Amino acid sequence: MLAVRDLKVRYGAVEAVRGLDLSLARGQLLALLGANGAGKTSTLAAIAGLVPAAGRIEIAGETAGGLPPETLARRGVALVPEGRRLFAGLTVAENLTLGGAVHTPPAERRRRVAAMEERFPVLAERRHQKAGLLSGGEQQMLALARALMAGPRLLLLDEPSLGLAPQMVERVFDIVAGLKAEGLTILLVEQNVPMSLAIADQAVVLANGRAALSGPAAEVAASDHVRRAYLAA
Amino acid sequence: MDRYCRRAGALALAVTAATATGALAQDYVIGVAVANSGGLAPFSQPAYDGFKFCVDEMNASGGIAGKHPIRLEVRDTRSEISEAVKFAQEFVDIGVNFIVAPPDGDPTMAMGQITSPAQIPTMTFAGTAPILTSVGEYVFGSYPADNQQAAVLGAYAAELGYKTAFLLKSPDAAYTQFGPAYFGTVFEANGGQVVGEASFTMNQPDFSAIVTTIQALNPPPDVIMTSAWEPDFPAFIKALRGAGVTIPVMGADVLDTPTVRGLGEVVEGVVHTSGGYPDPGSAHAEFNARFEAATGKVADTNYVVNGCDILGMIDAAVQAAGTTDAAAVGQALAALPETEGIMSSYTFAGTDRMPMRSVVLARIEGGEKVIIRREMADPATMPAP
Amino acid sequence: MDLILQQMVNAVSLGGIYALLALGLAVVFSIVRLINFAHGEVMTVAGYGIWIALASAWPVAAAVALGLAVAILAAVSMERVAFRAMRGADVTTLLITSFAVSEIIKVLFQNGISARPVPVVLPAWMSGTLDLGPVRIGVIALISILTVALSLVLLSVFLRRTVMGLAMRAAAEDFPVVRLMGLRANHVIALAFAVSGILAGVAAVLWVAQRGSVDPLMGAAPVLKAFIATVLGGLGSLTGAVIGGFVVGAVEVCLQGFLPQSLLPYREAISLALIIAVLVWRPDGLWPAEQTSRS
Ligand SMILES: Nc1ncnc2c1ncn2[C@@H]1O[C@H](COP(=O)(O)OP(=O)(O)OP(=O)(O)O)[C@@H](O)[C@H]1O
Ligand SMILES: [Mg+2]
Numbered sequence: 001m002l003a004v005r006d007l008k009v010r011y012g013a014v015e016a017v018r019g020l021d022l023s024l025a026r027g028q029l030l031a032l033l034g035a036n037g038a039g040k041t042s043t044l045a046a047i048a049g050l051v052p053a054a055g056r057i058e059i060a061g062e063t064a065g066g067l068p069p070e071t072l073a074r075r076g077v078a079l080v081p082e083g084r085r086l087f088a089g090l091t092v093a094e095n096l097t098l099g100g101a102v103h104t105p106p107a108e109r110r111r112r113v114a115a116m117e118e119r120f121p122v123l124a125e126r127r128h129q130k131a132g133l134l135s136g137g138e139q140q141m142l143a144l145a146r147a148l149m150a151g152p153r154l155l156l157l158d159e160p161s162l163g164l165a166p167q168m169v170e171r172v173f174d175i176v177a178g179l180k181a182e183g184l185t186i187l188l189v190e191q192n193v194p195m196s197l198a199i200a201d202q203a204v205v206l207a208n209g210r211a212a213l214s215g216p217a218a219e220v221a222a223s224d225h226v227r228r229a230y231l232a233a
Numbered sequence: 234m235d236r237y238c239r240r241a242g243a244l245a246l247a248v249t250a251a252t253a254t255g256a257l258a259q260d261y262v263i264g265v266a267v268a269n270s271g272g273l274a275p276f277s278q279p280a281y282d283g284f285k286f287c288v289d290e291m292n293a294s295g296g297i298a299g300k301h302p303i304r305l306e307v308r309d310t311r312s313e314i315s316e317a318v319k320f321a322q323e324f325v326d327i328g329v330n331f332i333v334a335p336p337d338g339d340p341t342m343a344m345g346q347i348t349s350p351a352q353i354p355t356m357t358f359a360g361t362a363p364i365l366t367s368v369g370e371y372v373f374g375s376y377p378a379d380n381q382q383a384a385v386l387g388a389y390a391a392e393l394g395y396k397t398a399f400l401l402k403s404p405d406a407a408y409t410q411f412g413p414a415y416f417g418t419v420f421e422a423n424g425g426q427v428v429g430e431a432s433f434t435m436n437q438p439d440f441s442a443i444v445t446t447i448q449a450l451n452p453p454p455d456v457i458m459t460s461a462w463e464p465d466f467p468a469f470i471k472a473l474r475g476a477g478v479t480i481p482v483m484g485a486d487v488l489d490t491p492t493v494r495g496l497g498e499v500v501e502g503v504v505h506t507s508g509g510y511p512d513p514g515s516a517h518a519e520f521n522a523r524f525e526a527a528t529g530k531v532a533d534t535n536y537v538v539n540g541c542d543i544l545g546m547i548d549a550a551v552q553a554a555g556t557t558d559a560a561a562v563g564q565a566l567a568a569l570p571e572t573e574g575i576m577s578s579y580t581f582a583g584t585d586r587m588p589m590r591s592v593v594l595a596r597i598e599g600g601e602k603v604i605i606r607r608e609m610a611d612p613a614t615m616p617a618p
Numbered sequence: 619m620d621l622i623l624q625q626m627v628n629a630v631s632l633g634g635i636y637a638l639l640a641l642g643l644a645v646v647f648s649i650v651r652l653i654n655f656a657h658g659e660v661m662t663v664a665g666y667g668i669w670i671a672l673a674s675a676w677p678v679a680a681a682v683a684l685g686l687a688v689a690i691l692a693a694v695s696m697e698r699v700a701f702r703a704m705r706g707a708d709v710t711t712l713l714i715t716s717f718a719v720s721e722i723i724k725v726l727f728q729n730g731i732s733a734r735p736v737p738v739v740l741p742a743w744m745s746g747t748l749d750l751g752p753v754r755i756g757v758i759a760l761i762s763i764l765t766v767a768l769s770l771v772l773l774s775v776f777l778r779r780t781v782m783g784l785a786m787r788a789a790a791e792d793f794p795v796v797r798l799m800g801l802r803a804n805h806v807i808a809l810a811f812a813v814s815g816i817l818a819g820v821a822a823v824l825w826v827a828q829r830g831s832v833d834p835l836m837g838a839a840p841v842l843k844a845f846i847a848t849v850l851g852g853l854g855s856l857t858g859a860v861i862g863g864f865v866v867g868a869v870e871v872c873l874q875g876f877l878p879q880s881l882l883p884y885r886e887a888i889s890l891a892l893i894i895a896v897l898v899w900r901p902d903g904l905w906p907a908e909q910t911s912r913s
Binding site for chain 3: 271274278434445464468472493494
């Protein structure tokens with residue numbers, strides 16, 4: 001589904017990603033782990049077309065590098081950005097509608113909004129509330145729902161559990177696991193290493209813009225490096 | 234490369250020197266400060282068109298005084314006074330023989346402060362504020378001055394039986410501020426009374442508040458007088474008539490444009506002064522026809538013919554002086570006795586360099602300018618500048 | 619009392635036009651951070667469109683339609699030709715670009731048509747008056763007020779009920795994320811310019827109807843006021859722009875109507891001083907762009 005070869009992202013003098021390879025098969029979940037500033041967000045931004053990058057990016061066998069984000073979105077890439085980036089001044093329903101903007105018949109958008117509200121009942125209750133006034137957990141539900149509105153083939157999640165209460169974190173991982181179970185291909189960036197490795201098929205640990213470690217999730221979890229650094233074992 | 238540059242440079246120098254000495258030998262150089270854009274463009278463009286047309290005609294028959302080909306140094310001030318000042322200095326540096334300044338008192342005065350001490354006669358394209366000649370001995374008007382126009386219009390208003398008047402002024406130009414004031418002075422000297430005033434800003438977006446002020450006057454004034462021009466006058470009269478106010482309106486020579494006459498019903502009956510009227514068979518009418526045939530443009534305002542008259546004034550002064558020397562021509566111009574013009578005759582002798590010319594009273598009827606009469610202001614009743 | 623009522627009508631009528639122009643500026647600014655000083659020239663273009671149509675004896679409705687059409691065209695092509703190449707440049711660069719565009723268009727009209735105003739004559743019934751209680755209101759002023767009200771309602775419906783309307787509001791908050799939703803940046807921006815164009819077109823129709831002539835500088839003065847209105851309301855805030863427009867109109871009319879004669883020449887200075895005072899009191903404007911978030 002996704003193949004990344006020798007990806008490089010730089011911001012002026014800062015080299016955020018320095019030659020990264022990733023591959024993710026259809027229906028699989030890849031966890032992208034690493035310390036702050038390792039280049040995780042930059043990797044997702046490059047795949048979603050938000051920042052220019054060198055290297056090859058292929059999505060479903062087609063070259064995707066260099067395409068603008070709107071084109072990638074139409075090809076089935078959806079990103080739930082770091083910090084959620086909801087449209088705070090728009091209502092919950094309006095955020096959802098925009099998430100489904102690629103579907104031109106309005107009836108189809110309405111059907112999808114209804115489906116999302118069924119899946120996340122809290123959104124139905126808050127339908128006419130401004131997104132900026134939701135609680136952190138509610139906002140994360142909305143951010144996920146907004147991304148799912150497009151009916152993506154590849155879902156990019158950037159720290160969906162960030163800043164949430166433990167209960168909420170579990171709920172988020174349940175949802176992500178559920179989406180994987182439904183067959184969605186997912187690239188998950190997380191700081192919560194144990195829970196990520198528990199639901200991931202593959203994992204990559206990024207350090208200074210390079211893959212320090214990669215392989216099946218279980219192998220990565222068993223590695224000394226990860227155990228020492230992240231699993232407090 | 235380097236050699237090529239040097240050779241090209243030398244060539245350019247030689248050409249410049251040739252034209253410069255050529256100019257000294259015989260050309261009569263007139264520095265012309267036009268306003269191709271900005272607020273004065275509506276007046277500058279037609280004035281320059283008429284001027285240029287007659288310069289070409291005159292050059293075809295030998296040039297000024299029949300023997301000095303005229304060369305124009307034209308600069309665009311874009312209606313900016315600062316630009317006018319810059320060009321005044323440039324004209325002085327070039328050493329032009331004569332200068333024509335933009336068609337408004339303010340830039341003309343600004344230029345005159347530089348050119349008059351250099352003793353280069355400087356004439357405004359159409360500025361009519363009589364104070365404009367006060368900045369120096371070599372500054373000249375060309376069109377009948379505001380106080381001449383006011384003397385005629387104020388007396389006419391009283392003659393129509395108007396007892397009270399409302400004045401609409403703008404401090405943004407001497408013309409729009411003092412024109413109505415002169416009118417008021419003459420109107421009161423003839424037994425009328427000024428009962429109110431309002432002040433507007435040029436290019437003011439909206440006149441409804443002023444109209445409401447006028448509507449609130451009780452009793453309403455008999456006449457409203459303004460020296461507003463385009464686009465303020467159209468906006469004002471539209472707002473006034475749009476609010477149902479039918480008080481007669483009088484204005485100054487700036488209303489002599491097809492734009493104002495083209496406003497339709499709202500300008501019906503507006504009375505204004507003007508510098509001339511192309512009576513059938515007159516030199517003015519003949520000029521207009523010649524101008525249109527040659528340029529394809531309609532001489533639809535008097536600024537065109539006045540542009541040509543300006544050249545006539547320069548020509549008359551050069552002939553009277555018997556030399557092209559700038560200072561001598563300036564002195565001859567200031568002493569010019571009554572001389573035949575195309576729009577009307579002009580007299581500089583005995584004035585403070587604002588020529589005495591007849592004033593036309595006109596009324597707009599059915600989109601046409603209809604002449605009421607032609608009259609020379611009586612210097613005794615003219616308000617002092 | 620009648621006088622005050624009458625001046626209030628004047629203020630609403632003038633403020634409404636400023637509000638439309640200010641909205642156009644705000645719609646564009648909120649999305650591309652461009653203060654489009656050439657917005658006035660969009661208005662001027664529309665004015666000439668109306669003039670040409672009426673001079674060719676088109677019916678008024680067709681002339682209005684042409685005016686709106688050329689306004690949209692002018693605004694969208696400005697974006698395409700001048701501003702797209704500068705996308706992402708800083709605010710100052712964009713501002714200077716818009717000044718340049720504004721100057722170029724003015725000069726084109728001055729040299730291509732005429733520096734002088736051209737008269738625009740509307741049918742006689744439009745210059746009549748109606749007596750509504752103690753207030754006498756011009757037909758054009760009334761049409762103007764109703765048109766502004768209708769335009770504001772329609773714009774509000776568009777921004778709330780259509781995907782592109784939502785996209786424009788969203789783009790004002792976070793443009794990259796709008797693109798992540800699959801909406802083309804060029805479309806959203808072009809649409810913002812089109813909306814600003816149609817607002818300027820409506821303003822031009824009302825302006826020309828009230829003033830009776832079109833000249834190359836026609837749009838400059840009202841857009842300057844509209845710019846003041848957007849700053850007063852809060853740069854980038856649409857509601858703020860509307861409020862600012864009405865406030866600027868009201869201040870202008872009140873000062874003109876009620877200042878003593880001796881102070882009248884200073885009213886522009888007084889009105890700017892008042893507006894600066896408001897900005898000192900509320901630096902972000904009367905109704906800043908929303909910062910809806912729980913911190
Ligand atoms: N827009 C930017 N301009 C300049 N430098 C940037 C920019 N965005 C990120 N960086 C730098 O690039 C590096 C990688 O940042 P990135 O956001 O990709 O890391 P991350 O792994 O997502 O970190 P975190 O876990 O803190 O979210 C960092 O050093 C960061 O400072
Ligand atoms: Mg990150």
